[in-house]
Amino acid sequence: MKKDSKIYVAGHLGLVGSAITKILNGKGYTNIIGRSINELDLLDQKAVLAFFEKDKPEYVILAAAKVGGIVANSTYRGQFIYENLMIQNHVIHAAYLHQVKKLLFLGSTCIYPRDSPQPMSEDCLLSGPLEYTNEPYAIAKIAGIKLCESYNLQYGTNFISVMPTNLYGPNDNFDLEKSHVLPAMLRKMHLGKCLQENNWNAIADDLNKRPIEGISGANTNDEILSILNKYGIRVNPLKSVESVSVEIWGTGAPMREFLWSEEMADACIFVMENIDFLDVNPPESHQLVSHEVRNTHINIGTGKEISIKELANLIKSGIGYDGEIVFNTSKPDGTMRKLTDPSKIHALGWHHCIEIDEGIEKLYQWYLSH
Numbered sequence: 001m002k003k004d005s006k007i008y009v010a011g012h013l014g015l016v017g018s019a020i021t022k023i024l025n026g027k028g029y030t031n032i033i034g035r036s037i038n039e040l041d042l043l044d045q046k047a048v049l050a051f052f053e054k055d056k057p058e059y060v061i062l063a064a065a066k067v068g069g070i071v072a073n074s075t076y077r078g079q080f081i082y083e084n085l086m087i088q089n090h091v092i093h094a095a096y097l098h099q100v101k102k103l104l105f106l107g108s109t110c111i112y113p114r115d116s117p118q119p120m121s122e123d124c125l126l127s128g129p130l131e132y133t134n135e136p137y138a139i140a141k142i143a144g145i146k147l148c149e150s151y152n153l154q155y156g157t158n159f160i161s162v163m164p165t166n167l168y169g170p171n172d173n174f175d176l177e178k179s180h181v182l183p184a185m186l187r188k189m190h191l192g193k194c195l196q197e198n199n200w201n202a203i204a205d206d207l208n209k210r211p212i213e214g215i216s217g218a219n220t221n222d223e224i225l226s227i228l229n230k231y232g233i234r235v236n237p238l239k240s241v242e243s244v245s246v247e248i249w250g251t252g253a254p255m256r257e258f259l260w261s262e263e264m265a266d267a268c269i270f271v272m273e274n275i276d277f278l279d280v281n282p283p284e285s286h287q288l289v290s291h292e293v294r295n296t297h298i299n300i301g302t303g304k305e306i307s308i309k310e311l312a313n314l315i316k317s318g319i320g321y322d323g324e325i326v327f328n329t330s331k332p333d334g335t336m337r338k339l340t341d342p343s344k345i346h347a348l349g350w351h352h353c354i355e356i357d358e359g360i361e362k363l364y365q366w367y368l369s370h
Contacts, residue, residue: 001029001059001102001273002034003028003029003030003058003308004029004031005031005058005101006033006055006057006058006059006154007024007031007032007033007057007058007059007060007061008033008034008055008057008059008060008061009021009024009032009033009034009061009063009091010034010035010042010060010061010062010064010087010091011062011064011065011208012032012035012037012061012063013034013171013322014063014064014065014067014171014172014262015167015168015169015170015172016032016106016164016167016210016261016264016265016268017034017061017063017064017169018170018171019169019170019171019261019262019264019265020061020063020265020268020269021034021343022262022265023265024278025304027269033055035051035059035074035098038067038218039192041107042064042086042087042090042091043083043086043087043090044090045086045089045090048094049090049094049097050092051094052094052095052097052098056098056102056134056162057098057100058101059100059101059102059118059272060091060095060100060102060103060104061103061104061106061268061304062087062088062091062092062103062104062105062106063106063220063268063270064087064091065084065087065088065106066079066080066083066084066087066129066137067137067173067180068080068164068173068177068178068179068180069179069180069181069184070133070134070181070249070332070334071177071178072177072178073133073134073136073137074133074332077135077136078253078262080134080136080137081137081139081140081320082093083224084137084140084141084142085140085179085294086251087273088105088140088143088147089147090142091103092147092148092151092159092360094103095157095159096151096155096157096159100157101157101158102160102272102276103148103157103158103159103160103161103336104159104160104161104162104268104271104272105144105145105147105148105160105162105189105219106162106163106164106268107141107142107144107145107161107162107163107164107297108137108138108163108164109140109142109163109164109166109257109299109301109338110130110134110137110138110141110335110338110341111125111128111130111138111142111145111163112124112125112133112334112338113126113127113129113130114129114130114131115128115129115130116131118337118339119303119341120299120339120340120341121299121341121343121344122163122295122296122297122298122299122341122344123295123296125142125145125297126142131334131335133332133334134334138154141163144161145161145163145297146343147159148160148161148202149161149293149294149296149297150300151278152296153293155343156286157277158276158277159277160271160275160280160297160298161296161297161298161299162267162268162271162278162297162298162299162300163298163299163300163340164259164260164264164267164300164301165257165258165299165300165301165302165338166180166181166182166256166257166258166259166338167258167259167260167261167263167264167341168180168182168183168259168260168359168363169260169261169262169359169362169363169366170261170262170361170363170366170370171261172261174186174187174210174367175210175212176188176212177231181256181308181310181311182258182360183309183313183363184364185246185248185311185315186315186319186360186363186364186367187206187210187367188232188233188246188247188248189233189246189315189316189319190206190246190319190321190364190367191203191206191228191233191321192233192244192246192321193319193320193321193322193323194206195233195235195244195323196244196321196322196323198220199363203217203224204216204217204218204224205217207219208265209225212227212228212231213227213230215227219255224327225282231247232245232246232247232326232328233245233246233247233329234246234247239359243323244323244324245323245324245325245326245342246258246321246323246324246325246326247326247327247328248308248312248326248327248328249327249328249331249332249333250308250327250328250329250332250333250334251309251327251329251333252307252308252309252312252327253307253308253309253333253336254307254308254333254334254335254336254337255305255306255307255308255337255338255339256305256307256308256311256338256361257301257302257303257304257305257338257339257340258302258304258306258311258356259268259300259301259302259352260352260354260359260362262354263352263353263354264300266350267345267350267352268301270348271298271348271350272349274348274349275298275348277296279348280296280297280298280344281293281296298344298345298348299339299341299343299344299345300340300342301339301340301352302340302342302343302352302355303338303339303340303341304339304355304356306356309327309354312325313325313361314360316355318357318360318361318364319364328341
């Protein structure tokens, strides 16, 4: 990419898209375009085609998606498969029609089977049943990988798919129903800490910034306590206000890998600047008559994991919450392990730098200031 190349970042206001835009700007790229959902609805194919016809992006980074944690994935199964299929179909097909030079498609490591060998290499794809709780989302992302792969093979496009592990960072989603596990725990423990300290000004400030089901700092204390209780942030009525507990779904035993979102963005730009489809599908391999092109996507991760229980205690310590953590074992754990094998991206020349303890501290400071 040249510094003045027109680069369209789909989902530029989201967790990864905003980080990609920030790093592109920092590297001196001067012609980055983005459209909010009010400006361009990616579920509307005619609107997407009209945008590509008018704005003619040379490069596309497809970071837009319908995303959420285990609660949202289980509750909104139809929306998750439909909206993700439509978004990626419309953008990828328009990129082909308008001869985009390179497209980067972002998926997720939930594409891999529930019982994949650990760590999960790219070759694990389609080798077994998916985890049920996020199956619709995973199937949509698998379709996106195959769409890119198939267009490359039939039409000679340069569309590359990257599969990030669990991401967290600036502009994360802290909605207690729809967010992923790390930001949800961080917010719950922040609110629990405020309850312990009887700091209703801080609670009101939090809810004014991010209302929960319409409940803001303007509501009564009883109304606030009721909505917090619904989401597992509770004051023991038999003890003083300092007796606070935060509920977390599952046993705490599942292992998860986490990557700082700005490092994911750095990896995306590294791929856009340095890696083409032929680099993950070398032409010399085509000399074999029986050669089948599969699994050309690239894992992006740290190769390190932590249990949900260990993560909860790390967040608890990092933000200074002194209350109880309660694991609700009647709720699902999801996949027990989801550790990526980042060997391919390492071989191509990229490695992560920010570890989980530093990342939690950075995210909490960002949360407090935004």
